[in-house]
Amino acid sequence: GAGVSQSPSNKVTEKGKDVELRCDPISGHTALYWYRQSLGQGLEFLIYFQGNSAPDKSGLPSDRFSAERTGGSVSTLTIQRTQQEDSAVYLCASSLDGGRGTEAFFGQGTRLTVV
Amino acid sequence: AQSVTQLGSHVSVSEGALVLLRCNYSSSVPPYLFWYVQYPNQGLQLLLKYTSAATLVKGINGFEAEFKKSETSFHLTKPSAHMSDAAEYFCAVSESGNTPLVFGKGTRLSVIA
Numbered sequence: 001g002a003g004v005s006q007s008p009s010n011k012v013t014e015k016g017k018d019v020e021l022r023c024d025p026i027s028g029h030t031a032l033y034w035y036r037q038s039l040g041q042g043l044e045f046l047i048y049f050q051g052n053s054a055p056d057k058s059g060l061p062s063d064r065f066s067a068e069r070t071g072g073s074v075s076t077l078t079i080q081r082t083q084q085e086d087s088a089v090y091l092c093a094s095s096l097d098g099g100r101g102t103e104a105f106f107g108q109g110t111r112l113t114v115v
Numbered sequence: 116a117q118s119v120t121q122l123g124s125h126v127s128v129s130e131g132a133l134v135l136l137r138c139n140y141s142s143s144v145p146p147y148l149f150w151y152v153q154y155p156n157q158g159l160q161l162l163l164k165y166t167s168a169a170t171l172v173k174g175i176n177g178f179e180a181e182f183k184k185s186e187t188s189f190h191l192t193k194p195s196a197h198m199s200d201a202a203e204y205f206c207a208v209s210e211s212g213n214t215p216l217v218f219g220k221g222t223r224l225s226v227i228a
Binding site: 004033035040041042043045048056059091093100101103104105106107108109 | 124147151156157158159160161164166205207209210214215216217218219220221
């Protein structure tokens with residue numbers, strides 16, 4: 001596609017429910033990243049994919065968070081048993097090959113609100 | 116470990132005035148450095164990047180940044196602020212290939228008419 005697409009753009013969920021956030025990267029981009037953006041906290045790295053593999057899961061805040069990527073393309077971030085502290089904007093980015101100087105292109109994010 | 120510190124969570128300038136947004140980094144190897152901009156309700160967009168070539172890097176919309184190894188800094192500047200520059204600006208560092216960008220906490224720029 002023309003850019004990184006994320007869905008839904010907004011999600012309101014009740015505490016304790018599971019949510020799935022979707023990211024459709026730019027076609028041909030092998031690297032995919034998930035970040036979480038909270039007010040005043042900048043961008044917190046969650047997980048990185050190279051192809052379908054996740055060499056770096058170090059940022060996932062708890063075992064309630066998981067992510068997968070299939071076909072080297074679409075990725076899904078799943079949050080189980082959501083808590084109010086999970087409320088944030090979840091940003092997905094992709095880059096051509098994940099190399100050091102390669103530009104990461106960001107989607108517009110999914111704003112998650114846990115009530 | 117790599118890290119980025121952005122001094123000032125909020126900077127306010129008058130239209131036409133100099134814009135200076137500060138970024139200091141910590142890295143155990145020569146870093147690659149980036150500035151991204153986020154306009155309201157939009158994703159992040161790359162402004163410019165330093166990848167060990169010229170130390171003065173020019174980006175889009177009249178912005179530029181200078182890499183100063185001795186000061187571990189990569190400050191972003193623009194000679195004359197425009198109302199459309201109002202946004203959140205993020206500095207980021209990449210220490211090695213196949214690792215994620217590490218971002219600072221961001222600086223919100225306001226431009227006053």
